[in-house]
Amino acid sequence: MNQPSYTRGRQDRPLLEQTIGQAFAATVARHADREALVVRHQGVRYTWQQLAEQVDAHARALMALGVNTGDRVGIWAPNCAQWCILQLASAKVGAILVNINPAYRVAELDYVLRQSGCRWLVCADAFKTSDYHAMVQALVPELATAALGELASESLPQLRGVISLAGQPPQGFLPWQALAERAGQTSLEAYTARQQSLQFDQPVNIQYTSGTTGAPKGATLSHYNILNNGWMVGESLALTEHDRMVIPVPLYHCFGMVMANLGCITHGSTMIYPNDAFDPELTLRAVAEERASILYGVPTMFIAMLDHPSRQQLDLSSLRSGIMAGATCPIEVMRRVIEQMHMAQVQIAYGMTETSPVSLQTGPDDELELRVATVGRTQPQLETKLIDEHGCIVPRGQIGELCTRGYSVMLGYWDNPQASADAIDPARWMHSGDLAVMDEQGYVRIVGRNKDMIIRGGENIYPRELEEFFYTHPAVADAQVIGIPCSKYGEEVVAWIKLHPGHTATVEELHSWCKARMAHFKVPRHYRLVDEFPMTVTGKVQKFRMREISLAEIGKT
Template identity: 35%
Template sequence: MDKNKNLMSVYELLKEASLKYGDQEVIYDLKQRFSYKQLKNDVDHLAGGLKSKGIDKGDRVAVSLPNWYENVVVLFAIAKIGAIVVPFSPKYKSFEVERILKNAEPKILIATEEFDHHVKFQKALTIVPEVITVRCVVEGLETYEDLMNTGMSAEEVTIDVNEDLFCLLYTSGTTGVPKGVMVPHRALVGNSACTVGSEINCNEEDVFLIAAPLFHIFGMAVNLFCAVATGARIVLIEKYHPELMLEMVQQEKVTIHSGVPTMFIKELEVEHFDSYDLSSLRAGIVGASPIPANKVKEIRDRFGMNLCQSFGITETCSVTITPYDDDEKSIIETLGKALPGVEIKIVDENRLQLPPGETGEIAIKGFGNMKGYYKMPEQTKAVTDDEGWYYSGDLGTMDENGYIRFIGRQKEMIIRGGLNIYPQEIEAVLTKHPKVMDVAIIGIPDEILGETVCAVLQLKEGKESSEEEIITYLRERIATHKLPSKVVFTMEFPVTASGKIQKMQLKERITSEITIG
């Protein structure tokens, strides 16, 4: 891939792709097919509409839309005029939305009818000066079509890709109150889209299947922008469904299938999985949350593709990837090595670098790093230093060759009677149990030991188990002090919009049930 793309803004990425691939298809949203030229034309019209509303460089524009074609147009149009996207899930509850809007202070909110189920448009207008509706009509509010038809033009503004922000991405809040991560253009284009695309050898012959939400860093950068950067075709999925994913791979000859672990695991469970023609698949990335080695191998084998693991977070975009042509053992068992332009070190509690093989906090330095948390200087200072390092709160190890292994979150670590227990280690064992679909290990309070281990399990459809069976299974595979003192079975987990299990919410629920019980 052309290294000059690393210096482009988000809009420049589309502009170049339109010149190079004009009449080629860029998006199929299961209803219509759009070319690169058509996408850029729509983006330019919407940019003019936004300009007519007084949106200038640096202004915030909140966007709460599903994976629709209009969402893609909105993202690139905002980028063209140098404004800042504030994307969030239409499924967020009232208090989540209000907090984001009050913190970001956007001039406009672009939303759809689904959003109105939780926060009425009129209520939003008490926080945001104007609301624009998409695929719905609300009396007194302008629509997406109104903006498209203003007839105004908008000049492309000059963007400093290192300094100017493309978006404020609000963290999902799995470990606390969401914070607005200030993400510059360079992080999304250079670090994630272009670098990751190069690492898995993407080109204009590829077809991306995108179900990861576009309001999340993984869906936006590693999927959408990566596809556009390489001139690829996109099959855009509004609502994830495992059967639909397999059908689209077969119908559209998808070559790149990236997603969170839960997506692949659900697809493997589809009845008659082996009857689908998945032979077009070439590669993909699994990321956004941990996945056991045995599951990586199963996905690679049964999908017949070169699935790579990647580690990245909102504050740093993509950090590592398992090299495309690496040996399978490294791809299955590690998160790979640092991407070009990224440095990683493992540090102790004093932020001193640890030798290879020792467990510590993962620290990251690179052009994908955020510019800080919006309006939160103290929180920014707590996780960064003057040399440009970001301290992730994630625990891991690095071997002599630079391969990273993820151990878990610092805040998720369980301390039982003074002994450190890493939930992911137990989770990795339980995912190999033939009856287990998904699992979360959490710490619950204990008067004597401080904390003990609780295993929360979701079983495969039609399967039954017991606490005794699970403990017996674990007793043969892990040390006694790591054994759960309690096993809870659940039909579903509380998850974020990107598919991560919300362990803090789960812990609160389980702890409350134990206390009441």
């Protein structure tokens, strides 16, 4: 009988039985005078001691505003120093930080604030095309006349006030710089007592899923969940206080606030934010000028950096490692990152928000082929299994749905017991919805999403396989494959293709190239040459939008 597709990660790396505040304090004590946070677009440089002073002042100020253990505090802003400060300050007073997507509009903001029951909201003034102040004013017009902390909103009855990161916000907003001035209203004794009352398995963060199949759900994560996940990711990278990490991924997502921030905080490594949002040139310059050793990003970010004209003029030789995650990692892109960006030890991490996020990761000593073709093995102190449609574990080498169990599995979806029960079974396995194959050594290869699998004329087609195939074409920089309904075959294959700068390829050439190299039923029926894909702020391709666009276009032909 074949070995079952089940593995347990290493058990020799103990978990941290601490709150985020305790772990942060320990790092400050060890590395007080070392550089902790560099925010290049704001001109901010803090040592660990200076960052701790900022965190403590804002934590005490939150208590002065009446923030209690378990209260929800929302953060609606792009990457900035205040994001990091609030992440730590809210954790130190036992509040639950609610991450709000910077791209949200009024209706989405209203839903998240209402569903989570936020007591306070911290927001930027504006970002890209979004005027945050205007949207908040439209949502809670009562803010302009409310006394501080006494907002009584008809639409958001639990919201007590809004703190703005702007220097001079409109009437009713509390300026961020005025927040810290309230620290003295909370005694050091009260602040210390609050911290001592906290438990490491209490909730500390709510992150909303994308909501492509209905209303967003708030994954509720504890100190234990995310502190340990950041710790374990950093352990795999062998982070130390000498490492400097460039963080171009958004902080509102687990990649930024857990894998990056908490990974650095647990190891004393320097956090470097190159900009408020991803910019390939600013990220490359941050690496070169800060002599960074670690770089994080999703595949589309690495593609943009690899193809940017400034890359070859900048010295990236300080890099040694990093993480590529957040979306399917193309093999050819991985090879180029290793060869052209000096990231010989770069690793792939796989996971989901509901698992804090990483559950599988390649290792620094893995052979190149394993690091470019798989998402690694089960992380320490976690379990992985692949199951069929009946819930039975499939043999190694067969496709099954990936499930994760262990310390990283979320507490549940906030105030949504039915959705929690649908995602986490009675044995506490988190069902991912991803289809995967496990080999004899326990390495896992993701082949697609349950919902993304294309069934054409009775044949199962996995988009990931086709996407990897397109990367072998010299002109193709990126590829995304989807299925759309077809009356004859059930579904047809559509390939969206992005070409390398300076390269050309026609639809006819791509089609002929495919026909000569793959089974006929896999060959795409339709192609779309594009400059970019519909994407979320975190760099994930929105395949549901691609389907909508493709259907609208093909329906007209």
